[in-house]
Amino acid sequence: xxxxxxxxxxxxxxxxLVALVLSFGLMLLLRxxxxxxxxxxxxxxxxxxxxxxxxxxxxxVVATLVVAWGAVALSPALLHNQAGQFLAxxxxxxxxxxxxxxxxxxxxPAAARLALxxxxxxxxxxxxxxELQILPQVPWSIERAGLLLAGVWFVNLVNFMDGIxxxxxxxxxxxxxxxxxxxxxxxxxxxPALVAAALVGAMIGFAPFxxxxxxxxxxxxxxxxxxxLLGWLLVQLIISPTRPLPSPPASCEAKRSGKLIAxxxxxxxxxxx
Amino acid sequence: MTVREIVTRVFLTNLxxxxxxxxxxAAHNIVVSLAMLSTGAVIVLWLLAVFAGVKNRR
Numbered sequence: 001x002x003x004x005x006x007x008x009x010x011x012x013x014x015x016x017l018v019a020l021v022l023s024f025g026l027m028l029l030l031r032x033x034x035x036x037x038x039x040x041x042x043x044x045x046x047x048x049x050x051x052x053x054x055x056x057x058x059x060x061v062v063a064t065l066v067v068a069w070g071a072v073a074l075s076p077a078l079l080h081n082q083a084g085q086f087l088a089x090x091x092x093x094x095x096x097x098x099x100x101x102x103x104x105x106x107x108x109p110a111a112a113r114l115a116l117x118x119x120x121x122x123x124x125x126x127x128x129x130x131e132l133q134i135l136p137q138v139p140w141s142i143e144r145a146g147l148l149l150a151g152v153w154f155v156n157l158v159n160f161m162d163g164i165x166x167x168x169x170x171x172x173x174x175x176x177x178x179x180x181x182x183x184x185x186x187x188x189x190x191x192p193a194l195v196a197a198a199l200v201g202a203m204i205g206f207a208p209f210x211x212x213x214x215x216x217x218x219x220x221x222x223x224x225x226x227x228x229l230l231g232w233l234l235v236q237l238i239i240s241p242t243r244p245l246p247s248p249p250a251s252c253e254a255k256r257s258g259k260l261i262a263x264x265x266x267x268x269x270x271x272x273x
Numbered sequence: 274m275t276v277r278e279i280v281t282r283v284f285l286t287n288l289x290x291x292x293x294x295x296x297x298x299a300a301h302n303i304v305v306s307l308a309m310l311s312t313g314a315v316i317v318l319w320l321l322a323v324f325a326g327v328k329n330r331r
Contacts, residue, residue, distance in 0.1 A: 164280070165280065167280055169284075170283045173287075175287060212280070
């Protein structure tokens, strides 16, 4: 098991590091341009008093996706039969980034924004395996509708938190870091672990710019798509079929319940303010 | 309470929750899972109580 973890570390470690460097570098390149075209004025829930550039999320999203796809191109085995899902997640992430970018520059009507968010999140849910059911006691269609609702809520929640300096970093780094650790232990599939590694690296690259008082915000272009990415990762965490350690004798039902509780507990990070 | 203090508390709470989740996966036992879930709930309650206290004092 230790050999396996070291082998995975050789993939996930460089992935996080490259994403960090790429995100940081892109942030440096984009910041002057964002300061000219994408300033955000403080509002009631802002923790800043001066107009501040937004749009740093472009660097986070680009670094995460480019590095994750780069790693997959180098080692296609990482996809592990999840190519369809990864394509859907990438397309949906790009769609949310475009919606966010437009909304950052000129405000979109709320109904149009919500409809486009539902399309993006619906595409990701549609790409999940048909046989997947998190709660077998609940009808499949109701569970899928619940996932759509939860997805829309989660994406907008992440977006809401972007107004507070470092809050998104404080939420994403521990959660994605834990998913990477579970990936090292073999408790999640290689692809979600890879995406988590790229995302944690990219967020750490963003952290110096968002340190209070923030010099740069993610903007909708970043907060919506990374909310989707984290939501997808959390679903993967719940449904992942693998386990890290040999299990002691226990009933199948107890195992299943324990697994679900463990994964739900990491799936619900506290949200402050 | 400053923004930095609030964010530090949220970050530490998230770290604690992540650690609890890792313990549940490693232990692979329903009793441990429930204990960790309860501990996580208490930690989040504490965080919310701290924030509510700050708000009320104002």
